[in-house]
Amino acid sequence: MSNSDRPAFGQQVALGALYDAKLDIFHPGSILTGVPPAGAVTERPAEKTNSSVTVGGTYRERHNALDIQGDTAASILAGLIKPQGSGVYLRNASSDKLILCGAIHHHVSTVQEKLNFMAPELHNHLDLDLLQNRDSTHVVLGINWGLHTVLEVKQHLSQDANYKDSKDAFEADLSKLRTFFEAESQGAPSTASSRMNPEYDYTLYSDAFEEEGLVLQTTDEALQFIRLIPDHISQSSNGKGWPLSYALLPLTMLHHFIQLPHELQVTSSPISPEYLAKFTNLFDNYEIAEAKLRAYYADLSRHSLHTSESHIEEVRRSIDQLRKAKKLAQEEFKEGLVSVRRGQTASTTLWDLFNQYNNGDFSPRKLSAIAGQESSKLDFINHVVSNGAIYIGHNGLSYEDAIDSHGDSGCYAFLFNRNGMKSQGVWNDNCALLMGLLTRARQTAPVYVVDCDATSKSLDSDAPRICRFQNGEESISDLLDHQKFMAEKSLAQYQTNALDTSLNNKPVKRRFVKIPCPCGKCDPTRICEWSCSFCLAPIEYGFTDEFIYCECGRAPYRSYQFKCNGDRHGTDYVPYSTKTLSGLLGNLDQSDYINILILGETGVGKSTFINAFINYLSYETLDLAKASDQLESVIPCSFSIQVMNRSDQNQPIEEKVIKVGGREDEADGSKGASATQQTNVYSVNIGSATYRLIDTPGIGDTRGIQYDKKNMADILSTLSSYENLHGILILLKSNNARLTITFRFCVKELLAHLHRSAVENIVFGFTNTRISNYTPGDTFQPLMSLLKEHSDMGLTLSNSTTYCFDSESFRYLAAYKNDCLLPNEEDFRRSWEHSRMESVRLVDYFKTRKPHSVVSTISLNGARQLIMELTKPMAEISKLIRDNITAMEDKKQQLLDTRLTGDNLRKRLQLDKIQFQSRQLDKPRTVCRNTTCCDFKDSGKGDGETVTIYKSHCHPVCYLTDVKQDVVAHPNLIRCAAFSGSDHCKRCTHHWQEHMHVLYELEQVTVQVTDTEIQRQLQANAGDVTLRQTGIAEASKLIGEYKSEHMQIQEAAARFGLFLKAWALTPINDATEDYINMLIQDEESKIEAGRQLRHNVDINKKRLQGLKEDKQAHLELVNTLTKHMRAPRNAKEQLLDEKGVEQLVARLYSLPHFG
Incomplete structure (x- = not known):
């Protein structure tokens, strides 16, 4: 243990006082008894005055300013030392990055006092029994007197201030202020206020003040205090002033100067300066973290309409938690510091404590992580709102109401959230576009910024976008993408009154329009690819009708004007002469299309x-x-x-x-x-x-x-x-x-x-x-x-x-x-x-x-679809024919019975035939007109009429009274319960526009009809024999005709099967049944799981029923085609082509009885 100086920090003790380095405190009393004799104390004048400048407000910077290091700095941080006087300056650390801190230190030395233990006359004035107090480690050997004064200067910067320029100006002013202090101390009065920044804040700390610092309004007040320093010193401690520092002598060295009655037991373990420096950083970081949180909390409070109350409260709680953590860290550091100094624990415990608070849950970094979380977002909102945008979010405004409140003029909505702001490229581009909307001249449509973190409006993939609305409907979903897309397009615009939307099929021979721009400013050799300015689809020229086609429809080529994407073109559309455009379109080439x-x-x-x-x-x-x-x-x-x-x-x-x-x-x-x-x-x-x-x-x-x-x-x-x-x-x-x-x-x-x-x-x-x-x-x-x-x-x-x-x-x-x-x-x-x-x-x-001719595949599939639609009706008609043949055979046998005569014979001459009759319904029925929901059958009345059997009774009893009967897609039908507010039927899943109301249903009945020849003979009063022969002949004739039509249908089915086998890569997808079974099994599992969870499974049940119907239809199709898929037996069964399929279908339609 060596001699050391310890700053006084406003504490006053006498020479000979005992000091405990473990607790960093002075004990009451002194080892000197009474007034020390002359010669035992030496006084040496040490008159010296100097001023210095320091910059910074952290604990480390303030400690360095007063040359406080190691153990003393640790004791201040731990609260063992509570600085008074000018030392109060050390307690008010500041780590706010928006506050510039600096100080002028004015130091006046007057006298140095020293106790001379070598003087013999001193030995009789010592109370060495006090040394038995084992808590003491040092004795006060000397006192340096004078007065230390600190003028702290602060400047609060705005968010947008240039930090470097402000700091340079601040430090220059501090240097000026120092010269004023030095001039004042040398008796040369000056006025500094007019030369200082009026935004500066001043606090004066001095040993002449016991407790807090003195807040000043101007630097002139500080200079006035400097002028009075000699007066203050002369009036304190007999003109010596105040203790500046104490020279401490370790008790272990006292035996070199005087004889001690016993050996002193003094223990104080040294601590690594590295450990102590770490804690200085830790407490500085707590100050920095709290400054960040306080500034953030203040910013949130100022903009409470733009952020959530829960977030503001969370920040406030974080500040409380940080303060508690800092206080707890200080208390544990204090205990650990004393324990290590006393040798009770190893110094590594301090290292463990540091890691606990620096890296654990109570670290400044973790407790302040929330700071600034919404800052960028708030800055953005404030910026755009100040430029005229309307914010929707935490202020409670309704997004839907805002959009709906604008008519034809429409509005824009910028949708964003906090995550989307991290996508620098997309975010910056959208922000630039947003500012363009806000600042452009003649902007009439309002611009909303919609905070999706605060509203029910979702944002896919967190990507920000600007939407355009008109009449409450979204017309452009992403304005930035739309503008980029449009900038790359060369656009062609037709006259709106020339558009024809009546035709669905485009001509097969057509070419994309690739011609130069007609504008005189544009390069005539540059070929442009033109798109429609309305639907943005590439336009194509039809050679057969001289129309230009796009997704809008078609329009005559002469109704078009053009605007290319060249830099020189400008904003106007330019027309071609009709002759020039016709020539260019007629020469369009197809060879480079794949x-x-x-x-x-x-x-x-x-x-x-x-x-x-x-x-x-x-x-x-x-x-x-x-x-x-x-x-x-x-x-x-x-x-x-x-x-x-x-x-x-x-x-x-x-x-x-x-x-x-x-x-x-x-x-x-x-x-x-x-x-x-x-x-x-x-x-x-x-x-x-x-x-x-x-x-x-x-x-x-x-x-x-x-x-x-x-x-x-x-x-x-x-x-x-x-x-x-x-x-x-x-x-x-x-x-x-x-x-x-x-x-x-x-x-x-x-x-x-x-x-x-x-x-x-x-x-x-x-x-x-x-x-x-x-x-x-x-x-x-x-x-x-x-x-x-x-x-x-x-x-x-x-x-x-x-x-x-x-x-x-x-x-x-x-x-x-x-x-x-x-x-x-x-x-x-x-x-x-x-x-x-x-x-x-x-x-x-x-x-x-060699290119595949599309017409082959199209024709094949047209024929395929026709065949598939016919397979079920053909099977049903075949059954109907067989039933009628059976009825005719029974009738023929009855007529062969010779016992039938007279009226009984005439009754049996009525021939049985199956027909369809309509029955009136009490209430309208909603039915589906989709071909998969209908059967088409001969009426059986011999008039060639085909009747429609509606299989899907989508709403068997409908109570709507304002729907016209037998009208497909009547506008009021959308309100039928079959659709439950959606566009598709709950039962058959087809669109509502394929449905209609009917007030009847068809029933299959067996009726008796009279042959025309028999009717003639009855009218001619023919005899029983003649009538019997005529009846048998007519029955035999009908049986023959029925069998002939049945054979034609069977042959048609066979030829259809052969057609698919010959021309399709595979005629039937034989994996369909297994695939549908898998879907059925999956749907059944969903229904069972839904039942167990008590969920509504009605939709799943309908889907399951639909799958089962799909399976039955597929099996009937496969059965019909495979049963007749054999090699041709004669010339009549020669292989069909697509045209032959159509001709054969036409013949089936024209069958006399069952067409």
Whole structure:
């Protein structure tokens, strides 16, 4: 233990006082008895005055300013020392980053007093018994007298202040102030207030003040105090002033100067300065954390309408918890510090304590983590509101009411939440667009900013967007995407009165319009691809009718004007001369078009594949794709990625949703529904070629088998607009290790709808093949087995028909474009190179194939649909014919009975025939007109009339009185209970516009009819023999005619079966029954589970009934076709083509009795 100086901190003790370094306190009394003799105390003048400047407000910075280190600093932090006088400055630490802190330290020394233990006359004035107090470690050997004064200066900065410039100016003013202090101390008065920043706050601390500091208004008041310092000193302690510091002598060294009665037992363990410095940092961090929380709480309170009350309360609780944690840390530090100094515990306990509070649940970092959580959001809200936006969120305004309150002028709504603000690129672009709306001239539509964290309005994938509303309806769902999309388009606009929407079928021979812009400012050699300015679809020119087609309908080519996307064009649409435009359209070329139909099972990833495929063809390498300005995409898709920080075992896995594109009629597939909801054609220009990628709904639709039929019809409807298909790509997953029911159904369903001539254009594509080293993987063997079952198709898996892709590198690119960097880039680079090679190989192969004539597949499926619709009526008519033949045979036998004479004979001449009669209903009945819900049968009355039997009684007794009878889609019918407020029927699932009211039902009855020849003879009074012979002859004739028509129907069924067998790749999907059984089993499980949970399962029951009806219909179809699917027996059964199917159907319709 060596001599040391200890600051006085406003405490006054006498020479000879005992001091305890373990508790950092002075004990009462002194080892000196009475007044020390002359010569025992020496006084040496130490007159010195100086001023210094310090900057900073933390504990560490204030301690350094007063040269307080190690144990003394630790004692102050632990509360063992409570500084008084000028030392009060140490207690008011500040760590707020928006507060600049500095101080002028004015130090005046007067006298140094020292006790001389070597003086013999002192020995008789010592009370050495006091040394037996083992708590003492030192004795006061000397006192330095004078006066220490601190003028603290603070400046509160605004949020938008330039911190560096403000700090530089602040420090310059402190230096000036120091010169004023020095001048005053040298008797040269000055006035500083006019030269200082009026925003400064001043507090004066001095040993002349016992407790708190003195708040000043100006620096002149501080300078006035400096002038009076000599007076203050002269009036205190006989002109010595106040103790500045004490020189302490360790008791263990006292025996060098005097003889002690016994050996002193003094213990005080040293503590590592590193440990003590850590605690200074800890308590500074508590101050910083509290300053952040207080500032944040104040900001929230000022903007309480823009944040939740619960969040404000949570911040207030955090402040309380932080203060309690700091107080607890101080108390435990105090106990630990004393315990270590006394040698009761090892110094490492302080290290453990530090780690507990620095890293544990009570750490400043964790307790203040909430600070600033909403700051960026509040700053944004304040900024846009100050520029005219209307906030909807925590202020209680209704989003729906606000939108509905605007008519034709409409409004804009910026939807956002806190998570979406982290997406820098998307967020910044939307904010720039928002500010453009707020600041542009003549802005009449109000702009709302909708806080989705505070409203019921959800935000998909947390991505911010601006919506446009008109008349309460959303007209643009994402204004930024819309503007980007529009900026890339060259738009053609027709005269609205020229639009024709009456025709559904487009001419087969048509071309996309690719011609220069007619504007004189634009480059006449630049070919533009034109889109409709209303529906934004690419426009096509029909060669046969000279109309231009788009999704709006059609309009004459001469009614169009054009506005290209060139920089020079301007905003006006410019027309062509009729002659020039006609010539350009007539010369449009088709040779560089390649049409590719993409088919596949639901969930195979068609949408993602199409986007990836376009990028693979567009960019040779992943690096080139990354360097492009934007991500190439034509169809929405989304996927999630997980980010794992493996260096921190406790950190949760972060999931991020990457979304590509967006359109209203397209789901993204992330919630289990089929992503592609309808057939769409995407035209992509790569080099000189235009690829039409025909994206189709998946087979095995997640919504049921009826949707598979609807989807297939939608595919065929889309194909009817094109002449040729260059390629048919069937996509499959690479990990189907066995022939599952769904797998078999999907593959066979695709093949069942393709014409046999399409086999030369069919290839198989496998997705996600990186896991199988870019091979077909586990799917290869099951698919080979399936194709071998139909070896007559000529469809095989070979190098030329097998292509292996991997979309992972596209996912990497999409994540990269969304500011999310994934590891293992080299793997994705290799994936890109392989998929690019396969994509090029695929299109090169399609270019070598003879295009498949679409009309073949369309005609096949038209005939197929016709055949399928006829199979059940044909079977029912066959039964009806057999029943009538049986009735005629019975009638013939009765007529052969010679015992029948007279009136009895005449009664038996009435022939039995089955007919349909209508019965009036008491109340209207809602029925479905969809062909699957109807049977069409001959009336049996011999008049050739066909009657409709409504199988689906969707609402057997309907009480609506304002619906007109026998009118399909009457507007008031939507209110029928069959629809329960939706657009689709609860029973049959068809759209309400396919329904109508009827007031009758048809019943099958057997009636007696009189043959015309018999009627004539009866009128001629013919005899019994003549009548009997005539009756038998007529009955035999009818039997023959019935049998003839029955034979024609049987032959037609056989020829239909042969037609499908000959021209379809597979005539019947024999996996359908198993697939429907699987769906039935799944629905039954849902019903049972729902019952156990007491859920309403009515919808599931109806769906189950529909599936059972689908199964029965399929079995009847298969039975009808397979029973007659045999080789032709004669020339009459020669193989039909599509036209022959139509002619045969026409003959069936014209059968005299049962057509």
